Amino acid sequence: MSAMLHLYGAEYSVYVRAVRIALAEKGVSYHQTPIDIFNKAGVPDSYLDLQPFGKIPALRHAGFELFETTAILQYIDEAFEGPDLQPSSPQARARMAQILSILNSYAYRTLVWDIFVERIAKPQEGKQTDEAKIAAALPAAKTVLNALEKLADDDGPFLLGSQITLADCLAAPMFDLFLKTPEALALVEPAPRLGTWWRDVSARTSFLETLPQTRQV
Numbered sequence: 001m002s003a004m005l006h007l008y009g010a011e012y013s014v015y016v017r018a019v020r021i022a023l024a025e026k027g028v029s030y031h032q033t034p035i036d037i038f039n040k041a042g043v044p045d046s047y048l049d050l051q052p053f054g055k056i057p058a059l060r061h062a063g064f065e066l067f068e069t070t071a072i073l074q075y076i077d078e079a080f081e082g083p084d085l086q087p088s089s090p091q092a093r094a095r096m097a098q099i100l101s102i103l104n105s106y107a108y109r110t111l112v113w114d115i116f117v118e119r120i121a122k123p124q125e126g127k128q129t130d131e132a133k134i135a136a137a138l139p140a141a142k143t144v145l146n147a148l149e150k151l152a153d154d155d156g157p158f159l160l161g162s163q164i165t166l167a168d169c170l171a172a173p174m175f176d177l178f179l180k181t182p183e184a185l186a187l188v189e190p191a192p193r194l195g196t197w198w199r200d201v202s203a204r205t206s207f208l209e210t211l212p213q214t215r216q217v
């Protein structure tokens with residue numbers, strides 16, 4: 001498809017970055033409009049027409065509008081030429097969907113908001129860390145890491161094995177933030193597959209060229 005893809009969302013967002021990583025892996029060029037949902041003035045009304053829940057990202061492509069990151073990732077993989085970011089076997093596809101669901105349902109809130117934001121982002125903004133929130137999140141973080149370690153393909157280096165997939169695109173920006181916290185060290189140490197995965201995925205061009213230049217959430 002030759003129409004220009006328009007991506008809406010600020011570069012600091014882990015979900016926007018997941019989409020940008022997928023676009024980089026596919027080699028798709030796009031135009032990004034940096035919608036800042038944490039702006040004091042609130043989410044622009046015009047953006048709520050595109051994403052009624054006020055979250056980022058959203059996209060427009062050839063008259064087609066879409067929100068929800070997993071749907072966007074699948075669309076990018078299927079609508080454009082370039083390397084496949086989804087496996088072909090039913091079991092590997094189900095595994096990828098399972099990991100995406102774990103990331104959305106359990107990892108994002110725990111690793112990013114309860115641990116990274118409390119430990120790193122809030123003090124940077126002169127705000128007080130809620131230690132109780134971090135302490136309460138640690139068992140959930142351990143469950144997330146144990147589950148991903150168990151599900152990650154033995155043969156690596158990616159979560160589904162030798163092929164980079166949408167699961168890596170979404171996991172990488174979440175782990176980039178979580179791994180900045182001292183709490184992550186003890187949890188990642190007993191997870192060698194995730195250690196290998198992180199070393200490889202964080203060295204990729206798609207990861208490096210999407211590093212946010214400003215604050216991260």
Ligand SMILES: N[C@@H](CCC(=O)N[C@@H](CS)C(=O)NCC(=O)O)C(=O)O
Nearest residue numbers: 013014015037055056057068069070
């Ligand atoms: N279910 C949404 C979640 C996206 C999401 O939570 N994005 C964050 C930024 S990383 C956001 O917009 N947060 C604003 C808020 O929660 O008010 C998706 O899959 O796209």
